Amino acid sequence: MMGRFTVILLILLLSCICRTLGQTCERNCGKKLDLCSCHTTCTSLRNCCADYKEFCVDIFPYSGSYFGGADFIILDASFSMTSQIVCRFNDNTNTVGYVDVNGAGHCISPLLYETGWIPLQISSDNGTTFTRTGAWLSVHTGKLDSKFKAILDNSTKWQYYGTPNVGGTLKMTWNTSLVRAERVNIELWGYRETGEPYSEYWQGEWQYLYSLAKDQPNNGSFSFLPKPAENGFSSWELGSVRVSPSNHPDGMWNVEAVWTEDHALAWHLEESFRKNSAGWALEKCLAWDKLENQLPNFLSEIIDCPCTLAQARADTGRFHTDYGCDIEKGSVCTYHPGSVHCVRAIQASPKYGAGQQCCYDSTGAQVLTADSIGGSTPDRAHDWGSPPYKKPPRVPGLSHWVYDVLSFYYCCLWSDNCNYYFKHRPSSDCRHYKSPESAVVFGDPHFITFDGVSYSFNGKGEYTLVTSVEKQLTVQGRTEPVNGTIKATKLSSVAMREASSDIIEVRLISGHNGLEVLHNQKSLSFTEQTWMDLQGAFVFSPTSTNVTVMFPSGAGAEVRLREGTMTTTVLLPEEFKNSTLGLLGKMNGNVEDDLVLSNGQLVQNSSNPEELFDFGASWAVANESALFTYDSDYLLDTYYHAPRHDPSFIPVFFAPESPDDPLTNQVAKICSGEGSPFCRYDILVGRSPGMGNATRVSFQSHVSLVEDLKPVVSCGWLPPPNNGTKEGTTYLQGAVVRFSCNDRYTLKGPAQRTCQANGQWSGEETTCVASSNVTGIVVGSVIGAVTLAVIITAIVLYSRKGKRKDEHSTGMETNETF
Numbered sequence: 001m002m003g004r005f006t007v008i009l010l011i012l013l014l015s016c017i018c019r020t021l022g023q024t025c026e027r028n029c030g031k032k033l034d035l036c037s038c039h040t041t042c043t044s045l046r047n048c049c050a051d052y053k054e055f056c057v058d059i060f061p062y063s064g065s066y067f068g069g070a071d072f073i074i075l076d077a078s079f080s081m082t083s084q085i086v087c088r089f090n091d092n093t094n095t096v097g098y099v100d101v102n103g104a105g106h107c108i109s110p111l112l113y114e115t116g117w118i119p120l121q122i123s124s125d126n127g128t129t130f131t132r133t134g135a136w137l138s139v140h141t142g143k144l145d146s147k148f149k150a151i152l153d154n155s156t157k158w159q160y161y162g163t164p165n166v167g168g169t170l171k172m173t174w175n176t177s178l179v180r181a182e183r184v185n186i187e188l189w190g191y192r193e194t195g196e197p198y199s200e201y202w203q204g205e206w207q208y209l210y211s212l213a214k215d216q217p218n219n220g221s222f223s224f225l226p227k228p229a230e231n232g233f234s235s236w237e238l239g240s241v242r243v244s245p246s247n248h249p250d251g252m253w254n255v256e257a258v259w260t261e262d263h264a265l266a267w268h269l270e271e272s273f274r275k276n277s278a279g280w281a282l283e284k285c286l287a288w289d290k291l292e293n294q295l296p297n298f299l300s301e302i303i304d305c306p307c308t309l310a311q312a313r314a315d316t317g318r319f320h321t322d323y324g325c326d327i328e329k330g331s332v333c334t335y336h337p338g339s340v341h342c343v344r345a346i347q348a349s350p351k352y353g354a355g356q357q358c359c360y361d362s363t364g365a366q367v368l369t370a371d372s373i374g375g376s377t378p379d380r381a382h383d384w385g386s387p388p389y390k391k392p393p394r395v396p397g398l399s400h401w402v403y404d405v406l407s408f409y410y411c412c413l414w415s416d417n418c419n420y421y422f423k424h425r426p427s428s429d430c431r432h433y434k435s436p437e438s439a440v441v442f443g444d445p446h447f448i449t450f451d452g453v454s455y456s457f458n459g460k461g462e463y464t465l466v467t468s469v470e471k472q473l474t475v476q477g478r479t480e481p482v483n484g485t486i487k488a489t490k491l492s493s494v495a496m497r498e499a500s501s502d503i504i505e506v507r508l509i510s511g512h513n514g515l516e517v518l519h520n521q522k523s524l525s526f527t528e529q530t531w532m533d534l535q536g537a538f539v540f541s542p543t544s545t546n547v548t549v550m551f552p553s554g555a556g557a558e559v560r561l562r563e564g565t566m567t568t569t570v571l572l573p574e575e576f577k578n579s580t581l582g583l584l585g586k587m588n589g590n591v592e593d594d595l596v597l598s599n600g601q602l603v604q605n606s607s608n609p610e611e612l613f614d615f616g617a618s619w620a621v622a623n624e625s626a627l628f629t630y631d632s633d634y635l636l637d638t639y640y641h642a643p644r645h646d647p648s649f650i651p652v653f654f655a656p657e658s659p660d661d662p663l664t665n666q667v668a669k670i671c672s673g674e675g676s677p678f679c680r681y682d683i684l685v686g687r688s689p690g691m692g693n694a695t696r697v698s699f700q701s702h703v704s705l706v707e708d709l710k711p712v713v714s715c716g717w718l719p720p721p722n723n724g725t726k727e728g729t730t731y732l733q734g735a736v737v738r739f740s741c742n743d744r745y746t747l748k749g750p751a752q753r754t755c756q757a758n759g760q761w762s763g764e765e766t767t768c769v770a771s772s773n774v775t776g777i778v779v780g781s782v783i784g785a786v787t788l789a790v791i792i793t794a795i796v797l798y799s800r801k802g803k804r805k806d807e808h809s810t811g812m813e814t815n816e817t818f
Contacts, residue, residue, distance in 0.1 A: 025049045029056035029133045040522040041631035054078065055132050057122065059107070063137035063528045065144050066112045066396060067240060068095075069257030071180065074105040074122060077132060084126035089118050089136060094127065095254040110254040111206060112138045114389030115396050116533035117519075140384055140396045141240075141261050142323050143531050150174035150243055150260045156334065161226060161267035162274040163414055170267060171223040174243055178258040179218060181245035186212040186222050189251075190236030191262065193392045193402050197295055198352075202392045204399070208251025209233045215246045226267040234270040238262060238401050262401060264409050281414035285421070288407045292424040295380070298354040299428070302378055303345050305358035305366055307430035307732060310708040312343045312358055315436055316548050317556020317571040319343040320540065322357060322383075333359070335408065338374035339367050346538060346550050348386030353394045355382030356428060365730045368427040370717050372729070373418055376427040379404045384533075429731065431716050431759065434574040435709040436554070439584035441465065442567040442698035444482055444490040444686050446678045449585030450572065452706075453594040455606060456681065457616035458489045458651030462626060462644045463583055464598075464619045465494070466570055470579040471553050472499040475570055476627050477583070478507075478639065487652045488685045491566040494559060495627035498551040501536025503627050506547045506557075512564035514544040521629040563694035569702065583619050609653035620645035655684040663689065675699030715755035721747075724768040733757055741768035 025038035025048075032039045033049065038056055042048035053076040064070030074097075079085065085097030087107035097107040105122070112118060115138050121130035141149065152158050153171040160166045188209045195201035210233060212224055222243075228234055244257035266273070273280045306312040312319055325333035325342035333339045336359045345356035358376045359367045369375035380403040385396030393399040404425070411421035437450040448454045459479060466475040478493040493507035505518040517524045519534060526532075526541045538550040545561035554573040559566055572580065572587060580587045585594040595603035597618040605611050621644050630640040655677075658664070666689040671679035678699060683692035713733035720726035723745045728737035738752040750763035 023049055025052045025055040026131050027055075027133075040520075041629065044631040045633075057132050057134040059120070059134055059136065061148075061528055062135075062525065063139050064109050064148060065141050065259055066115055066138040067141065067242075067257075067259045068109045068111040068254055069242070069244065069259060070109040070148075071178075071256045072107055072109065072136075074107065074132070074134075077105055077122075079103060079105045079124055083124040086123040086127040086130075088121040088123070088127075088130055091119065091121070097122070107136075108254055108256055109136060109138075113204060113391070113395045113398075114138060115140050115385060116535075137529060137532065139529055141259070142383070142397060143529070145528065147175060148178070148258075148528075150241065150258045152241075152260050152263065155261075155263060159264040159266050159409070160413070162269060163266070163277040169223050169225050171221065172241060172260060173221050174258045176218050176220045179243055179245060179256060181218055181247065181256075183215050183246040184218045184243050185214050185246045185248070185250070186216060186224075187242045187244065187251065188212060188233075188239055188265075188268065189242055190233070190239035190265070191398050191401075192236060192238065193395075193399065197392070204392055204395045206398075207236075209236055209239065211250055212241070214250075218243075228271045228274065229268040234268060234273075237265055237269070237406055238398070239265050262397060264401075264406060266409075266414070278415040281410045282417055285407070285411040285415060285417050288410055289420045289424070296352065298349060298352040298380055299378060299426075301349040301351055302354050302356045302428065303347075303349075304428050304433040305356065305376055305430050306343075306433055306435075307366060307712045307714050308708075309341055309360035309364035311433075311435060311712075312341070312360060314705055314708040315556075315571065316558055317436060317550055318346055318554040318573065319358070320346050320538075320550070325359060333374065335405075336367070336374040338372050342376070344383060346384075347552055347554070348382035348384075348394070352380070353382055353386045353399075355379035355384075355400070357383075358428075363730070365732070366427070366430060368429065368717055368729070369418075369422040369425065370427065370719070373412060375422075377404070377422075377425045378428060379425075427717075429714060429716050430712075431714045433714075435711050436556075436571040436573045437576075437587050438569055438571050438702070438705055438709060439466075439587075440567065440569045440698070440702045441477060441491055441584070442562075442702070443565060443678055443682045443695035444488045444691065445477075445479060446681075446695065446699075447583055448699075448702060449594050450580065450587035451585055451589055451591050451594045453585060453591050453606065454678075455595070455612050456609070456678065457583065457612055458487075458653075459613065459616045459620075460489050460646040460649040460651075461617075462621040462628060462639055463616060464581075464621055465568070466572075466580055466582045466584050468576055468579045468581075471555070471576055473497075473551065473553065473555055473576075474625070474627065475557060475582075475584075476621055477568065478628060480638075481649070482686050482688075482691075486686060487650065488681075489649075489651065490686075490691075491568060493628060494557065494566070494568050495629075496549060496551075496557055497627055498536060498553060498555060501551065502534045504534070504537055504539060504549050505627065505629055506549070506559040506566075506568075507629075508561070508564070508566060513561075515541075515547055515559060515561050515566070517541060517547055518629050521631070560698075562697060563688070563690040565691055565694055567694075567698040567701075569705065583616060613651075613653075617645045617647075652685050655681040663687065667692070670696060673700075674703070713755070713757055713759050715759055715761050718753065718761060721766050721768045724766075731755055737761075739766045739768075744771050745769060746771045 023033050023035045028038045036049035037047045038049055057077050058075045059072045061072055079099045083099050085105050087095050087097050093110045095108045095110050099105055117135045118138050120134040120136045122132040123130045151173050190209045191206050193204050195203050240262045241260045242257045244255050248255045322342035322344045325336050327341035331340040339359035340362050342359040356378050361367050367375045381393035381399035383400040386394045412418040439450045440448050446456045462478045465477045475496040477491050479489040480492045482488050482490055495505040497503045502520050507516050509516045530542045532539045540548045547559045549557045556571045558569040578588045595615055597615055603615050630636050663683050667680050667683050670693050679692045679696045682695045683689050715731050718737050724741040726737050726739050733755050735755045736752050741747050745768040748769045749766035754762045756762055
């Protein structure tokens with residue numbers, strides 16, 4: 001008891017001394033002070049200032065919709081019952097928090113026209129001073145887990161309401177714990193964009209419209225029979241329904257709430273829509289067509305689609321699954337019927353913030369809008385938004401709805417006038433698509449470079465895997481011994497950065513049964529979200545064994561955990577050609593100059609393990625350029641305060657060959673094929689059949705990846721002839737498109753054309769011409785018509801002549817009478 005009391009006294013004394021000497025974390029979060037630390041690594045290093053958790057706060061939950069309304073707790077900070085909490089987001093948006101009955105502080109997230117980590121400051125004196133700091137993750141509603149939002153029951157019915165045969169009661173549900181109130185209001189909020197597009201006056205407007213119900217019991221469900229909106233509110237065609245406590249005034253901003261996803265407000269549109277939805281939609285479609293004719297053309301600056309589904313799923317540095325059409329989730333492709341999977345270009349186009357969407361059918365072929373309503377479509381506004389966000393067309397989700405989705409409803413879903421939509425949103429084919437190159441590190445550890453050179457390097461230390469001065473990309477790898485007795489190493493951490501981006505590190509956790517992601521040396525949790533928008537990078541981690549990092553240049557890194565070892569694949573687009581160096585080689589298609597030491601000297605004999613060892617050692621990371629996190633005594637002593645390449649660690653260069661080795665049988669069972677030497681080494685030297693099997697799987701996965709990314713030849717879309725049809729919607733090398741003509745028309749030219757290796761279609765253009773019997777009928781009809789006209793004319797003239805003759809005879813008789 002006395003010992004514990006002494007420890008407490010020492011902590012209090014240290015806290016007092018630190019505060020007296022100015023060693024406090026108040027306004028110092030992220031810094032390393034003289035006597036203690038306010039840096040995120042201080043917890044594991046056990047050198048935090050005594051008030052670290054009081055001022056450098058964590059929150060729960062840490063994420064929510066950028067619509068706002070999420071109530072989160074400020075962890076480990078102390079507040080009094082009289083504290084007046086104000087929470088400031090991004091230095092410019094304040095919300096009012098509160099202290100609960102347990103003395104815990106709470107914040108309410110605000111509407112934010114952006115996604116990603118938002119700086120958070122907290123005041124306990126009603127906004128006079130902001131002494132606590134943290135961060136809040138703002139998430140695109142489409143990527144938000146359904147448990148955090150209100151759900152539209154049969155969302156298609158909501159968005160087709162008022163069209164033929166769609167009506168009746170609408171229903172929505174929500175998790176009652178997201179709104180801690182006994183009674184709630186159900187409100188409709190709308191979004192629109194005003195001002196001249198691409199001008200400084202172009203703004204997004206989010207506004208409370210009206211209440212659907214007030215003072216309803218918070219039972220997690222609400223049903224109603226929609227009617228056309230009054231007071232001009234039906235002009236708002238996009239919005240979301242909010243559930244919030246009924247003790248707040250109507251339309252009060254930034255209160256605890258749960259939102260539905262943004263959606264087309266068909267259910268509240270004016271009466272004229274319900275009377276003639278197709279005619280109403282056509283007018284809107286024509287107005288949109290007129291506007292698009294006046295806006296700048298963004299199509300020339302967006303990336304081309306991959307040619308095949310395999311390429312699209314393999315090019316993870318530049319494309320990512322579209323959550324609206326995912327083959328892994330049953331291919332529910334509402335807006336792309338006939339497709340089984342779609343991807344989106346990760347990066348928005350530089351000038352206009354435009355996006356690219358690419359869709360594929362069950363055969364793996366790209367679906368084009370020229371052939372199908374379910375085809376790939378470019379977007380004037382990228383669905384996920386793009387930095388600096390906040391203003392059109394870069395507002396996540398909402399700008400995309402305004403310019404690309406509502407117009408699809410007008411022209412294609414609420415009316416049958418898709419020709420207008422596809423005139424402005426034509427599919428981009430893949431004739432100019434260039435696959436990325438890939439390189440990989442796996443096992444203990446083995447390397448396959450971008451140009452396909454394979455070798456092993458078992459140094460212990462921190463090394464440069466890829467560096468590109470021109471593109472400002474750096475990827476570094478850390479290796480550690482397999483265990484204390486085996487003279488071989490394995491990859492244990494990868495750190496990377498592009499230009500001024502955040503530093504992303506992926507490393508093995510203790511026990512080697514999972515991966516940890518560090519963001520500027522702070523551990524990231526993916527328990528709430530699998531996708532994160534960071535500064536100059538995106539990170540996707542659907543499981544604890546799978547992490548993908550994506551950079552603006554199109555560079556990507558995939559890290560996979562297999563049997564306690566990391567496999568790291570780096571993908572680089574063509575723009576990196578002739579600009580890379582490091583352990584993954586010079587990416588230029590020439591295997592002869594792939595392995596270059598950091599001093600520029602070329603490896604002379606790539607089959608000599610000692611020379612390869614010297615090559616690897618030359619790429620040891622310099623202290624000042626290391627991107628890694630050193631948050632334990634082991635890492636500080638082994639890597640930070642030691643040579644980055646351990647010259648005393650000499651690995652086993654060759655796998656021992658002994659028929660008496662008990663693992664020999666395992667080698668025979670597991671290792672076969674092209675990558676067998678790597679597998680053999682990891683079993684016989686690493687003494688682990690599991691590691692050997694993981695190495696075999698990693699090698700085969702890389703072979704499959706290279707195969708998936710192989711360039712393919714596209715001849716481009718081929719139209720059907722006028723007055724005819726075509727069979728075939730694949731336009732890659734070897735594809736055959738067949739033609740036929742309508743009745744009474746004859747095929748002129750080849751009946752089929754083949755896509756050739758040179759990217760050209762075989763044969764001449766195929767046309768449909770009128771058949772000869774049709775020509776005879778047409779000519780006969782013309783002659784008959786002319787003949788009939790002549791006969792009629794002759795009769796008329798003869799009749800007139802006879803009439804004149806009768807009139808002349810009558811006149812003579814009259815004269816004779818006079």
